[in-house]
Amino acid sequence: MDLLAENPSLLNQSLNSTGPFRWFLHDALRDGKPLDRMTTELILMRGSPYEGGSAGFSMAGENDSPMAAKGHILASAFLGIELQCARCHDSPYHSTTQEDLYSLAAMLNRKELAPPKTSRVPDAFFQKKQRESLIRVTLKPGVQVQPKWPFASLTGLEDGPGIDALMQDAGDSRERLAALITSPGNERFAKVVVNHLWNRLLGAGIVQPVNDWEGKTASHPELLQWLADDLILHDYDLRHVLQQIMTSETYQRKALGQNAKAAPEQRFFNAPDPRRLAAEQIVDSMFTATGIRMDAGQLTFSHDGAEPINSRLTLGYPSRAWMFAGLNNERDRPSLSMPRAQPIADVLEAFGWTGTRQKPIVERETDPNVLQPGTLSNGVLSMSLTRAADQTPLAQLAIDAASPEALLDSLFLRFLARYPSDEEKATFVPALAAGFADRVLPADQVKRPEAEAPLPVSTWSNHLMPEANEIQIEWQHRVRRGPAPDPRLAADWREAYEDVVWSLLNHVEFVWTP
Template identity: 30%
Template sequence: MTGRLPLLLAVCWLVPGLDSFASAAGSAAAQPAATDSQPAEAAVLPAATRIQVQPQTVELSGPLELVQLVVSGENSTDQAFDLTRDSSYQVEPEGVVSVSPAGRVTPLANGEATITVLSGELQAVVPVKVIGFEASPGVSFRNDVVPVLSRAGCGGGACHASQYGKGGFKLSLLGFDPASDYEPIVRDRRQRRVSLLRPEDSLILRKATMQVGHGGGKRFDEDSHSYRVLLRWIEAGVPPLAKTEPIVNGLEVFPTSRVYQPGQLQQLRVVASYSDGSTRDVTAACMYDSLGDGVAQVTAEGLVNTVGRGQAAVMIRYMGQARLTHVLVPFADSVDLTGFEPANFVDENVLLLWKRLGVSPVERCDDATFIRRAFLDALGTLPKPEHVREFLASTDPEKRVKLVDELLGLTGDPKRDRFEKEWSAWWTLKWGDLIRTNRNKLGAGGMWAFTNWMRTQFRENRPMDEFVREIITAQGSIYENGPANYYRIATTPEDLAEATAQVFLGVRMQCARCHHHPFEVYSQQDYYGLAAFFTRVTTKPSVQFGALGGDSVVRLKRSGSVKHPRSRKVVPPTPLLGEPIDESQVRDLRRPLAEWITSPENDLFARNVVNRMWGYLMGTGLVEPIDDMRATNPPSNPELLDALAKFFVESGYDLRQLTRAIMTSEVYQRSSQPTEQHAASTRLYLHYNVKRMGAEALL
């Protein structure tokens, strides 16, 4: 563990915030054309026929609470666009609140007032009420101070949240552990960081405003809201965490998605919900990052600027919660669909995205290209000359569909279903690589036992939910029961949790081993709750095969547990974001885990499998990387991913039917020659993505 930690931190947190992640996430979330990175001229907004303001009423509690107004205009076509900075604001009576040109409402005194929003000849009225302004503000360390430090970058991986901290000052990563942050701020180094006698002289304030030297530079100004929050907290006597404090359990972002023009601005509004049912505007306290800055950029205040055409997302993070707002900037107002007739639901869902983006596909590939592509993708081998000649000579308009059925063994005619051996061998190889069935880990005997078992499953077209359940619950001799070798590939509960989540759910849990996942809702509690399912698995040597040697038996222990590394409390086995399992009623804890993973109600499993298959067949996944399925790494086509997952579940987790749906689509049959405008696009599927030929096809 200690040997892994510096490497993990170095990889995940090379620089504060998202910097080390941006290039990968950006390419995964947005696919602009080659010219999209060029600066865009300011958008000419259509004339609004009405305006709407979010929120419709404002209530501020205390002098530190802020609310962000978002003014949206709508025209005769119901297209919405942001007018927040193009509007003016009048407050009656004056002195209760102030409204900045950016629409931020700040309390000035107790009372009630109205804010009149003016945009040309249009107007809207927002009632506002301020309470508790003159009372001593109850500044929360968890909900006020920690967000300020996180947003300022103090809790970044290259700053005070690095493995050993900076300058003797160590904080938790992005404030995920407020309880551990209080001590170093208030009491460490003889309380040198806060001054209760002269709060304004506190070192934490003087360094952040560069009144004294600070290696991290200036983090905020003396007249900023962040400064006022920290100052009020110190003036109040640096109150610690209270056990009854509400905890953030959700974020709501407005707008969640919108269609824009290049050069258009959009102010975001973010509201946090808490465990006590309350809500609060946290727009000014969030961290914002673009997942595609060739299309959309975002400021620290949550102002989005569309700089190119395509689709992107902006990630908003606050106190362990992360949400997205989706940005779509069409390339054109219309599309050319000449010669494109949707063949199935795959085409219909891709077509919806093309129309929204205003992009047109290339022409269909020729028959020679299709048969070569189909053989390589379905069987991992090139077609024989006689197969090619027969296919090219056929005039049957359904010959491509019939070819796919033959390759997948779905004709029902044994004479035509002649590629069972090639199909099972190819997909055994693909899934064997994924699961890591190699002789270095398993030895020759274990590797062949696992490989031969998988080949049988693919030849018999066993449903994938059953396939996965048998692997997860396997026990017995690694030579006699191939799936038991899964427990030699990863051997500790932690490694098994990571491998199982990544392979079968497409979820990367590695970050949560040491700290709260920076881009997901998963905490260390979630990580060790998943690891707890594997605590009763062990192995023992076996001499059953005598001279062959190397055999071992996977078996269950009577008990086993895993402890949270911070609290040292035993963590019960718990599905991700689910409820703990009553382990007293279950001996093999892997069984409820396997049932949960493959349950139709758990969409992670189906979405993971269909995304992998789409990536294998189409060159890039709907989510990239294909094993990084999370809320902050959105699919390029969410509707298609949902439709494929639904189809997969309804088919009985039939891998061949899923493959058929993709390979018989018109999208799959596009030419690989892109248009000049969209040559750089790999995830709009306007053309077939060229893939490197696998080594197996050359043998």
């Protein structure tokens, strides 16, 4: 979704929002749809942009020249051609020109297209005499650019009768673009895709950077060619190529690889690079390890569905982190807050996720920052999930444990996918052993917590009422208090147990590949 600038806006569907086209991507990947077909459907942008189809991509990059923005996204994601500079001028460091981008945009537009006046370098810039500018503008403002395939030299694929044979309507330039990009004769498409997969799994691409290939040479050209051929021969089945990579000896080695360049075009893939999990993986791991079901409420500002479909967005009840969207809105009112979803979004944002993508994001920010340990150690989500709450898997695990050692083994397997070392046992077992025999209270001492009263729904149609603010503020208080502890466990022992769980959640291995 980062590469395709997926940008859902919960507040207003008309403000550069892509709508729920994430569901088109999700369903295509879940169903194993061939990548050439999925890409073709994405480019054709058919259906309603508001109902989860590929037409949602038509609202990606909505700005002064939306088709140019989409052309930039497609070229970067599927062809390894970076066209960001070409929005306003010829690229100073690439062979691509502004006309190339607008030729691509015109194909998407299905007719000629002129660059807007806002997408140009001011004339005053070229009147400076101090030094010669690297920037050139060869496309005059207002000049209509015809739909034309601009990348024959970069991809090795010419437009012509062979492409016509792949089309239903040879007069549709958008369909022609889809055929040119996904044609088996366009090996660049297959190579870029498998390079993305290799980069994701091994930590470095065979060609770097993955979105800008011009002037770059593959470190292992035979491997890149073999993977691309394998993708094409297996009908662009991503799962097949993923299986090929993940069953390789290289991928299955311990993640201690040093895949940095040994020379300008030489790279050694001895093992995957150790790398931090993606933000979504961290959040999903938190819920999986603790056994808690994600309960973020409904991601919408229009719970009653009273707003028209073109001005509201409902993303349902997320069960995985990838289903999240940005929760921000320009109206600073408690009534439009999402207290149950916000703690999850806080963790996602601390680890590099962004809910808004105005342009494609090739690589997320991976540098550590002070928010990351702070969010994991003291955040609302962490404090809630590490509690041995009433009737939760963590509480039941503690009750059913045969011994402190067995309990510690279970926790380590849950959180770190390994058994504790002798040193770790020496640290944690005494904490669990103290009071272990008396940790479960007699039945006559167990008092179940009372369920909190349900709250009315605050939605767009009533968010200006004072009661709506009160409802959401009460939700904030409840979320920060967290769930009630399991009354079957003795309080002192339970708190020590929760400290052990908290320690494992904050272990460096929890957020890094093993």
